[in-house]
Amino acid sequence: MGRLQKILIPFLGLVLAFWFYSARENFKPEMLKGKRVIVTGASTGIGEQMAYHLARMGSHILITARTEAKLQKVVERCLELGAASARYVSGTMEDMAFAEHVVKEAETSLGGLDMLILNHVGTSYFGYFNGDVGHVRKLLEINFLSYVAMTTSALPMLKESEGSIVVVSSMAGKVGFPFTVPYSATKFALDGFFSSLRQEFSIQSVNVSITLCILGFIDTGKISAV
Numbered sequence: 001m002g003r004l005q006k007i008l009i010p011f012l013g014l015v016l017a018f019w020f021y022s023a024r025e026n027f028k029p030e031m032l033k034g035k036r037v038i039v040t041g042a043s044t045g046i047g048e049q050m051a052y053h054l055a056r057m058g059s060h061i062l063i064t065a066r067t068e069a070k071l072q073k074v075v076e077r078c079l080e081l082g083a084a085s086a087r088y089v090s091g092t093m094e095d096m097a098f099a100e101h102v103v104k105e106a107e108t109s110l111g112g113l114d115m116l117i118l119n120h121v122g123t124s125y126f127g128y129f130n131g132d133v134g135h136v137r138k139l140l141e142i143n144f145l146s147y148v149a150m151t152t153s154a155l156p157m158l159k160e161s162e163g164s165i166v167v168v169s170s171m172a173g174k175v176g177f178p179f180t181v182p183y184s185a186t187k188f189a190l191d192g193f194f195s196s197l198r199q200e201f202s203i204q205s206v207n208v209s210i211t212l213c214i215l216g217f218i219d220t221g222k223i224s225a226v
């Protein structure tokens with residue numbers, strides 16, 4: 001009985017957790033063909049690369065970030081790669097009215113929305129917490145509140161299309177790491193909001209999926225080592 005409790009039961013728990021959380025491998029690129037997708041923070045890094053993948057799969061893409069010149073180039077490349085259409089709206093996610101405006105743009109120019117990919121992050125520092133409450137507030141607005149604002153305004157369209165919300169988060173949004181205090185706080189907030197909302201959708205039979213992506217370090221060329 002002792003051995004059963006110490007080894008077999010935790011092992012069974014691990015197997016069940018692995019089975020429950022592993023994704024089924026039924027993805028086909030054609031699934032994204034013709035789909036109307038918003039990608040935020042798509043002027044550089046992971047967002048830019050997601051836009052190119054969607055372009056190769058033939059989606060209608062609406063991208064956003066602050067730097068217009070970079071967005072223009074990403075749109076051109078998306079069209080070369082085979083996007084059904086590609087357009088951008090530039091502005092800052094510090095402004096909730098702008099966040100909502102991006103969603104409105106999808107409604108007017110694409111006639112609806114199938115997927116909302118929330119990926120942008122504001123600039124933070126990586127070091128001991130410096131006590132700057134104003135910075136935490138600003139980062140929460142960019143990394144969290146604008147995600148909430150966009151989700152709220154996109155929900156009617158996503159319910160209509162039975163679409164998806166994809167939230168790009170981090171291991172720092174699941175576990176506390178040193179030197180990432182403000183950033184980590186904003187990512188934990190995303191988990192609280194979206195994991196709870198997913199449960200409500202399940203209870204209410206709302207057919208909109210919510211995927212929280214928990215990423216480790218991804219080398220986007222910005223920093224050579226961490």
Ligand SMILES: NC(=O)C1=CN([C@@H]2O[C@H](COP(=O)(O)OP(=O)(O)OC[C@H]3O[C@@H](n4cnc5c(N)ncnc54)[C@H](OP(=O)(O)O)[C@@H]3O)[C@@H](O)[C@H]2O)C=CC1
Pocket residue numbers: 040041042043044045046047064065066067068070091092093094118119120121122123142168169170171215216217218219220222
């Ligand atoms: N790279 C990594 O190692 C990891 C990344 N992640 C997550 O992946 C996602 C993408 O990260 P990554 O590609 O590295 O980040 P980048 O810094 O390369 O890209 C951030 C994007 O957000 C935009 N952005 C920044 N500030 C604002 C703002 N105020 N308003 C609107 N847009 C803004 C930037 O464009 P612009 O400056 O033109 O506005 C840019 O397009 C993030 O959510 C991040 O937390 C998670 C774990 C690890």
Ligand SMILES: CC(C)CCC[C@@H](C)[C@H]1CC[C@H]2[C@@H]3C(=O)C=C4C[C@@H](O)CC[C@]4(C)[C@H]3CC[C@]12C
Pocket residue numbers: 126170171172177180215216217218222223226
């Ligand atoms: C098993 C563990 C020891 C793994 C530790 C993982 C640690 C090292 C991972 C988890 C989350 C990661 C950070 C992150 O989420 C986002 C960014 C922003 C990007 O612009 C620059 C890199 C940075 C700071 C990542 C740095 C590496 C972090 C801290």
